Amino acid sequence: MYRIHCMNNISTVGTDRLAEAGYAFTDDASAADAWLVRSANLHEIELPEGLLAVARAGAGVNNIPVERCAERGIVVFNTPGANANAVKELVICGMLLACRDVIGGAEWVHANSDDPEIAKKAEKAKKRFGGFELAGRRVGVIGLGAIGSEVADALIALGAEVMGYDPYLSINAAWALDRRIEHVTDLNQLLSACDFVTLHVPATPDTRGMISADAISRMRPGAVLLNFARDVLVDEQALAEALDDGKVARYVTDFANPASANMKNAIVLPHLGASTGEAEDNCAVMAVGQLRDYLENGNIANSVNYGRVDLGPLVQGARLALFHQNVQGVIGRVSQVVADSGLNIENMSNVSRGADAYTLIEVTGEVGEDVQASLAELPDVRRVRVICPAS
Ligand SMILES: NC(=O)c1ccc[n+]([C@@H]2O[C@H](COP(=O)([O-])OP(=O)(O)OC[C@H]3O[C@@H](n4cnc5c(N)ncnc54)[C@H](O)[C@@H]3O)[C@@H](O)[C@H]2O)c1
Numbered sequence: 001m002y003r004i005h006c007m008n009n010i011s012t013v014g015t016d017r018l019a020e021a022g023y024a025f026t027d028d029a030s031a032a033d034a035w036l037v038r039s040a041n042l043h044e045i046e047l048p049e050g051l052l053a054v055a056r057a058g059a060g061v062n063n064i065p066v067e068r069c070a071e072r073g074i075v076v077f078n079t080p081g082a083n084a085n086a087v088k089e090l091v092i093c094g095m096l097l098a099c100r101d102v103i104g105g106a107e108w109v110h111a112n113s114d115d116p117e118i119a120k121k122a123e124k125a126k127k128r129f130g131g132f133e134l135a136g137r138r139v140g141v142i143g144l145g146a147i148g149s150e151v152a153d154a155l156i157a158l159g160a161e162v163m164g165y166d167p168y169l170s171i172n173a174a175w176a177l178d179r180r181i182e183h184v185t186d187l188n189q190l191l192s193a194c195d196f197v198t199l200h201v202p203a204t205p206d207t208r209g210m211i212s213a214d215a216i217s218r219m220r221p222g223a224v225l226l227n228f229a230r231d232v233l234v235d236e237q238a239l240a241e242a243l244d245d246g247k248v249a250r251y252v253t254d255f256a257n258p259a260s261a262n263m264k265n266a267i268v269l270p271h272l273g274a275s276t277g278e279a280e281d282n283c284a285v286m287a288v289g290q291l292r293d294y295l296e297n298g299n300i301a302n303s304v305n306y307g308r309v310d311l312g313p314l315v316q317g318a319r320l321a322l323f324h325q326n327v328q329g330v331i332g333r334v335s336q337v338v339a340d341s342g343l344n345i346e347n348m349s350n351v352s353r354g355a356d357a358y359t360l361i362e363v364t365g366e367v368g369e370d371v372q373a374s375l376a377e378l379p380d381v382r383r384v385r386v387i388c389p390a391s
């Protein structure tokens with residue numbers, strides 16, 4: 001029986017599936033075989049010896065020590081696209097809030113709610129809260145993955161002109177985009193041409209600070225910046241100055257921190273992008289499904305530190321799951337140990353990602369503890385699991 005520890009609240013639509021399958025939940029993170037997590041910061045937490053996997057019910061994995069996990073043979077999963085619709089809707093909402101002073105108008109009504117003349121006064125006051133329309137404006141979308149592509153398509157439907165920038169866009173993702181989206185290969189071209197710029201890239205060493213003082217200086221005067229990706233993408237000091245002097249008209253962000261919360265002309269939300277029932281259920285179901293497939297079958301889908309492996313469900317025999325360095329000779333040595341143990345290899349898959357590799361071998365025959373020990377002792381092998389079919 002596998003033990004799961006939840007680092008955050010995870011939708012019961014997902015966790016119930018684990019309970020129904022006989023999994024146990026533990027409050028003790030160090031005793032768990034796997035962790036389910038949303039945004040809890042795992043960088044400072046010790047990774048227990050027995051931890052096999054971390055499943056992030058969501059997209060961003062900058063809260064997880066992905067490389068350290070890979071070195072230990074701990075598979076990290078995320079749930080690509082499972083919360084994209086929720087974020088897209090909030091981004092469009094953020095853009096509309098920047099177009100018109102909806103918040104100011106609603107606050108005015110609240111402040112005047114006891115005034116019997118409110119209806120008449122509202123007609124006079126409303127000119128303070130007017131604005132402009134999104135249709136016809138040019139919006140730059142940085143990052144055209146699950147969220148960025150949905151935002152770009154929605155903006156086209158709303159009548160905006162859209163420029164997209166994503167140097168790593170896959171051909172399939174490019175085909176899926178509305179053909180009216182102008183694909184630019186120069187970020188500066190997008191920054192200088194757009195009325196709105198919206199960020200949809202992961203937080204990585206490459207993207208940190210990508211909206212630098214220089215990038216801000218290239219933006220159109222009076223442009224609006226939206227950040228529903230991560231706060232570290234933006235040089236917040238430079239942005240605060242640009243908001244003060246009006247170079248940037250509005251900053252709409254999902255990341256409240258001491259800097260953003262005090263910015264002039266900013267609309268700051270408490271990380272609400274994925275906080276809909278639908279998105280939470282989707283993410284939990286996907287995370288749990290991937291976790292089960294790995295724990296019970298050794299298969300890996302949507303991992304951010306190991307490649308995809310799919311030998312289907314394990315029905316007979318057993319599987320040997322090996323994490324090892326991606327170097328010459330490992331597979332030969334592993335096959336020799338398996339053969340010497342009298343096991344027959346029925347099926348096998350090997351994938352590598354950078355320095356790390358994963359090999360899943362389906363065997364028939366009795367897998368003794370000595371086989372696992374012999375495999376674990378091989379050079380360059382980090383971890384060995386023996387997986388048997390559920391009885
Ligand atoms: N506010 C929220 O609640 C919320 C919810 C989900 C995701 N997010 C954030 O949004 C990010 C994107 O989510 P997603 O689901 O679209 O991820 P995704 O992986 O589907 O898309 C990310 C895209 O960014 C592109 N990219 C990477 N580096 C780039 C660069 N330097 N310049 C331009 N493009 C680059 C990738 O090629 C990819 O297409 C997540 O990593 C997370 O940080 C926030």
Ligand SMILES: O=C(O)[C@H](O)COP(=O)(O)O
Pocket residue numbers: 038039057058059060061083271273274275
């Ligand atoms: O990367 C994500 O998926 C989002 O930032 C959502 O984070 P949350 O699950 O903590 O709401």
